[in-house]
Amino acid sequence: MRTKLLQKEQMNEVIDLLNQGEVVAFATDTVFGVAVCYDNYDAINKMKIAKGRDEGKPFPMMVSSLEDIYLVANVDNKYEKLMKTLMPGALTIVVNKKESVPGFVTNDKSTIAIRMPDDAFVLSLISKMGKPLLVTSANLSGGANTSNTEEVLAQLDGRIACVVDGQSGGSVASTIVDLTTDEIKILREGVISRERIEER
Numbered sequence: 001m002r003t004k005l006l007q008k009e010q011m012n013e014v015i016d017l018l019n020q021g022e023v024v025a026f027a028t029d030t031v032f033g034v035a036v037c038y039d040n041y042d043a044i045n046k047m048k049i050a051k052g053r054d055e056g057k058p059f060p061m062m063v064s065s066l067e068d069i070y071l072v073a074n075v076d077n078k079y080e081k082l083m084k085t086l087m088p089g090a091l092t093i094v095v096n097k098k099e100s101v102p103g104f105v106t107n108d109k110s111t112i113a114i115r116m117p118d119d120a121f122v123l124s125l126i127s128k129m130g131k132p133l134l135v136t137s138a139n140l141s142g143g144a145n146t147s148n149t150e151e152v153l154a155q156l157d158g159r160i161a162c163v164v165d166g167q168s169g170g171s172v173a174s175t176i177v178d179l180t181t182d183e184i185k186i187l188r189e190g191v192i193s194r195e196r197i198e199e200r
Contacts, residue, residue: 003153004162008121015129017161023047025138025152026125027166029118030090030174030191032138032146034160035062037131041104044134050159053141058106059134060092060113064126069093069114072101072132079179082197088118090174090191105134115174121164137173138163147171 006013017024018036021043025034034050036043038061047059063069066083073095075083083093097105097112106112115135117123126133137145138152146152147168156163175192178185186194 001158001161003157003160005149006162006164008164008166010164011121011125011128014125014162014164018043018129018133021046022161023050023159024162024164025156025160026122026164027119027148027168028122028135029088029169031171032148032152032166032168033062033135034138034156035133035135037129038105038134039102039131041102044104047134047136050156051136051139051141053136056107058109058112059136060115061105061132062122062126062135063114063116063132064123065116068126068132069095069116071098073097073112073114075179079184082177082179082184086192086196088116088123090118090170090172091115092174092176094176094178094180094187096180111180113176119169121166145171145173 021040023036023046036047075095092113092115094111094113139146140155143155149163149165152163173190175190176188178187
């Protein structure tokens, strides 16, 4: 398989590939990511193979609005201010998934990691898809994060269907917080500092 190079203006072609169960890469506000439709079992497995990823590790979900989050997850109302303040942005929240989300999406875990990126192209892509995407870093498992088209192709050329030409907004991954308990737990400090999280 040859990896196609597409431009952001070719969004409809990107959407077609995703709907066909293909793996695509695009720049985000943090690092470059690879994505598939969240509810396509075969596509999820295809992305695991492309990355050489551990079978037991689920992929994070990307959404285009806060409303999308409430459709797939149960979130305590007391965290609404945090979400409204820092989303869209480099914040990934771990929350309890709704039973309507198939188990294969989260490798049968009861929680799901969700992010709303601060990137106009990605938000528009997800919105036009009409469903969330599963998105993870565009690299081989254990490899360095990527921030541009050339770096993605150096690791994933021939392993994914296409790369949307671009430059990511940074080289540091998002901050991950666990919102499933009474207190916020910071699982990974990334772009957003611990201090910014705690002041919310």
